[in-house]
Amino acid sequence: MVLYRPQKRARVQELRHSVSTLGKPGCPADYKEPFRSNIRSFLHDFARGPVSNAPALSLPGVKAWRVPLQSENGVPLSLYILDEKPSLSPPLHCERCRVLGWSHHPVCRNRYHFIIASIELQESYGVGKGRKLCLSCFCVIPASTKMCPGCGSNAMRSKILEARTHLLHGLIHTNGYGHLLRVNGREGGSQTLSGREIMDLWDRLCTMLRARKVSVMDVSRKYNMEYRLLHAIAYGHCWYGRWGYSFGRGSYNIALSQYKKTLFTISHIPLETFINSIDKKHSRIVSLYKHLAKPSSVNSVAQLMCMMMEFLNKISRKSSIANTNTGQGACSDDKDTGCNQTPSGAVACRWPSKRLEQAQEALLRVLRTADKATWLSRQILRENARSHIGDTGLLDFVLKGFVDKNINHEVVRRRINETTRMLEYRLEAMGTGLDDQRQGPHDAQHYTGVVVEQPKYDEVLEHLTLVYHAVRELMPKDAQILMDVKQLIKDYMGEFSRDHYEFNLKRRHPDDPFRMLCYLITENGHQKDPPPPELVVLPGNATIGDLKRAAEEAFQDVYLSFERLQVLAIPKLQGAKDSQRLSTVLNFRGPLCLLEVVGTGVEKNSSARHEAGLEQWVVDCPCGTTDDDGERMGECILCQIWLHTRCIGIRDSEPVPQQFVCNLCSWQLSPSGGCSVDLHEDRSL
Numbered sequence: 001m002v003l004y005r006p007q008k009r010a011r012v013q014e015l016r017h018s019v020s021t022l023g024k025p026g027c028p029a030d031y032k033e034p035f036r037s038n039i040r041s042f043l044h045d046f047a048r049g050p051v052s053n054a055p056a057l058s059l060p061g062v063k064a065w066r067v068p069l070q071s072e073n074g075v076p077l078s079l080y081i082l083d084e085k086p087s088l089s090p091p092l093h094c095e096r097c098r099v100l101g102w103s104h105h106p107v108c109r110n111r112y113h114f115i116i117a118s119i120e121l122q123e124s125y126g127v128g129k130g131r132k133l134c135l136s137c138f139c140v141i142p143a144s145t146k147m148c149p150g151c152g153s154n155a156m157r158s159k160i161l162e163a164r165t166h167l168l169h170g171l172i173h174t175n176g177y178g179h180l181l182r183v184n185g186r187e188g189g190s191q192t193l194s195g196r197e198i199m200d201l202w203d204r205l206c207t208m209l210r211a212r213k214v215s216v217m218d219v220s221r222k223y224n225m226e227y228r229l230l231h232a233i234a235y236g237h238c239w240y241g242r243w244g245y246s247f248g249r250g251s252y253n254i255a256l257s258q259y260k261k262t263l264f265t266i267s268h269i270p271l272e273t274f275i276n277s278i279d280k281k282h283s284r285i286v287s288l289y290k291h292l293a294k295p296s297s298v299n300s301v302a303q304l305m306c307m308m309m310e311f312l313n314k315i316s317r318k319s320s321i322a323n324t325n326t327g328q329g330a331c332s333d334d335k336d337t338g339c340n341q342t343p344s345g346a347v348a349c350r351w352p353s354k355r356l357e358q359a360q361e362a363l364l365r366v367l368r369t370a371d372k373a374t375w376l377s378r379q380i381l382r383e384n385a386r387s388h389i390g391d392t393g394l395l396d397f398v399l400k401g402f403v404d405k406n407i408n409h410e411v412v413r414r415r416i417n418e419t420t421r422m423l424e425y426r427l428e429a430m431g432t433g434l435d436d437q438r439q440g441p442h443d444a445q446h447y448t449g450v451v452v453e454q455p456k457y458d459e460v461l462e463h464l465t466l467v468y469h470a471v472r473e474l475m476p477k478d479a480q481i482l483m484d485v486k487q488l489i490k491d492y493m494g495e496f497s498r499d500h501y502e503f504n505l506k507r508r509h510p511d512d513p514f515r516m517l518c519y520l521i522t523e524n525g526h527q528k529d530p531p532p533p534e535l536v537v538l539p540g541n542a543t544i545g546d547l548k549r550a551a552e553e554a555f556q557d558v559y560l561s562f563e564r565l566q567v568l569a570i571p572k573l574q575g576a577k578d579s580q581r582l583s584t585v586l587n588f589r590g591p592l593c594l595l596e597v598v599g600t601g602v603e604k605n606s607s608a609r610h611e612a613g614l615e616q617w618v619v620d621c622p623c624g625t626t627d628d629d630g631e632r633m634g635e636c637i638l639c640q641i642w643l644h645t646r647c648i649g650i651r652d653s654e655p656v657p658q659q660f661v662c663n664l665c666s667w668q669l670s671p672s673g674g675c676s677v678d679l680h681e682d683r684s685l
Helices: 035-046 095-099 195-208 227-235 239-243 256-266 271-276 280-292 301-322 353-369 378-385 392-401 457-474 476-483 544-558 663-669
Strands: 062-070 076-084 111-116 131-133 140-142 168-173 177-183 213-217 246-249 410-416 423-429 487-491 514-521 534-538 566-569 593-600 633-635 641-644
Touching: 035 076, 035 544, 095 177, 111 195, 168 195, 177 195, 195 239, 227 239, 227 256, 227 301, 227 457, 227 476, 239 487, 246 256, 256 476, 271 280, 271 301, 271 457, 280 301, 280 457, 301 457, 353 378, 353 392, 353 410, 353 423, 378 392, 378 423, 457 476, 514 544, 534 544, 544 566, 544 593
Parallel strands: 177 213, 514 593
Antiparallel strands: 062 076, 076 111, 111 168, 131 140, 168 177, 213 487, 246 487, 410 423, 514 534, 566 593, 633 641
C-alpha cells in the first residue's frame, strides 16, 4: 500500500521595505492626490490588514494595518498605521491642534497613527505562560496584575496610543495636518534605528503621502541638557531643523522675529567676549579646543560647542563599532589604551605589563624631580632611571610610548635640541588637559608644534556641560526665549505634487488634470473661523457640476460636522452652467488654482465644529498671550480669566492653586483700591 505524502508548502518570504528607501520617489509609489485619498491607496496597495489578532491593537473605533520593514542591518520591523475614528474612540478633540493655534479646525473623521513600536505588537501577549506585557510601558508583569507596578496604569486596557516607548509615533488628520508625537533613537532605548534614521523615514512618509503641515513639540534632552538650546547654540537651529521644522508658535507670546533675533545673537557670541566673562577654568577649556582645532580657527562659542559635539559623536561611533552586535557592552579587544593604564605597544612587547608600569613610573619620577622649565637629555634621563630599572632596552621602549600622552593630568614633551641635535624631555602639568597654569588663559604659543592628545568622552562631556551652563549664565534672557519655543512646524506643501516645479507655465495641455484648492465660505460671505481649504483633483474633461460635487464630497469626507454640507455656487464661475467644461471657463497658469465655494448646512452647534470644542474660556496673560499655548495656566476665580502660573509668580515646582485671584482683581479688592497684592504670597481666598 502506497501512502500519499503531500509535499511541504514552500514558505513565501515576506516582502519588506527598507527603512532607508521607503518614501523615496517611486518607492513604493508616487501620489498626487490629497492626503485623504493617498493614505487609503497606500493602505490598500502596500499594507497588510486590518490586523485582528493583536490584543494591543484591539481598541474601539480603531483599525490597524501593518507595513513590513527592515533596517539596514536586516533586522525586521513593522510600521503600524492605525485608523482612529474620534467619534468612536475618545477623546473627540485634539489637544495638540488647540496648542498650535489650529483650534478653529473642525474635528476630522479620521486620525492616522504611524507607529514603530519597541516590540512586535502582534506578539504582545506571547511572553510565556502566566505573564503578559503592560500595554503602556511594555513591562513583563504577571497575568493576573491589574495595575502595572512600573507605570501605574491600568494593565487590563490597551494604551498603545499613549505609550512613550514607541520608536516612532506620528499622527496625521484626514485634512493633512499632523503631529510628530514621539521619536526614540539610541538614547531612547532603540536597538535598531537611530534618531536620524527615524526622522528620515517620517519625513519621507509625510512627503510621499502629501501631508500639509506637521508639528512637533521639541522637549528632547541629550547629555542631560535641553537639546533645543544646546543644538541652537552650536548650529544656529534646533535638531528638527535638519528636516525643515522651524518656529511654529512661541510660548509666553514670543514672536517669530524675536526668536530669530535671539537665535542669531546666541549662536554668534564671539569667543573673546565669552572668555572675558568667565573664570580661568573655562578659559583653559577654550584654549585646549582652540589648539585642537588647528589649522582651523575657532572664533565663536557656536564653533567651540560644535567641535565638542563632533568629538562626542566621533567617540560614540568608535565605541559603537567596537561593541557587540547586541549592544551590551564593549568588546574585550578594545584598542583604546591610554598611558594612565598600560603604555602603548605593551601588548606586542616581550615585557609584562607590571614591568612596563615600573619603568614608566621610574622615568616619571626623574622628570618630576627636575625643574619643569628644564629639558633633560635622553641620556641623562635614562641614566638616572637606571638606578631603579637596570634594563636599558626596557627604558628605551617605554620612552617611545609615553610621549605626548596624558598621564594623570601630566604630559611628557619631547623636542630636538637645535644645538646638540639630541632628544630632550620634560614633564608639563595639564590640569584639565590645557596649558601650564603659569601661562595666561589666552597664551597658546606653548602648544606650537606639539601634539595634544584628544580628551576622552567623559572629559569632553564635562567641558561641553560647563560651556553650556556658562552661556546660560551669560545670556539668561536669550536662553530662556529659546527654551520657551517648543512648538515647531514644517509646511510640506501637500497641495502640490512632487513634480509641480516641472509644470509647464507656458501652455496647459487639455488632458492635464485640474488641481483646485477650494476655500469654503458661507452664504453671507467669509466666516470667522473657516476650515482649511481642501484640494480637489479632477480630470481635464470635468465640468463645473463635477467641481461642485467634488468639493462638497471632499469637505464631507474630511470633517464630522460637514456631513450635510451643500455647495451652492462658485463666485468666480458665476453665470456659467454646471454642464460647461472647466477648460472653457477657467484659464489659469500654474500647478494650482485657488477657488472660493459657497456652502451651507454646516452644524455650527456641534461639539465637532472646532477642535477647541464648545467650551468658552478667556486667556489674557500679562505676557500678552490670548490663547492656550500649552504652558501651565491657572484661572482667576473672580474674573474667570486664565493666566500663566509663571507670569503670576507661581514656580513650576509648586502646585497650581485651586483658587487664586489675579493682580487686577486683587487691586480692586484692596481697601485702598490702588495697592496690588503679591499673588505669590497671598493668592487664595
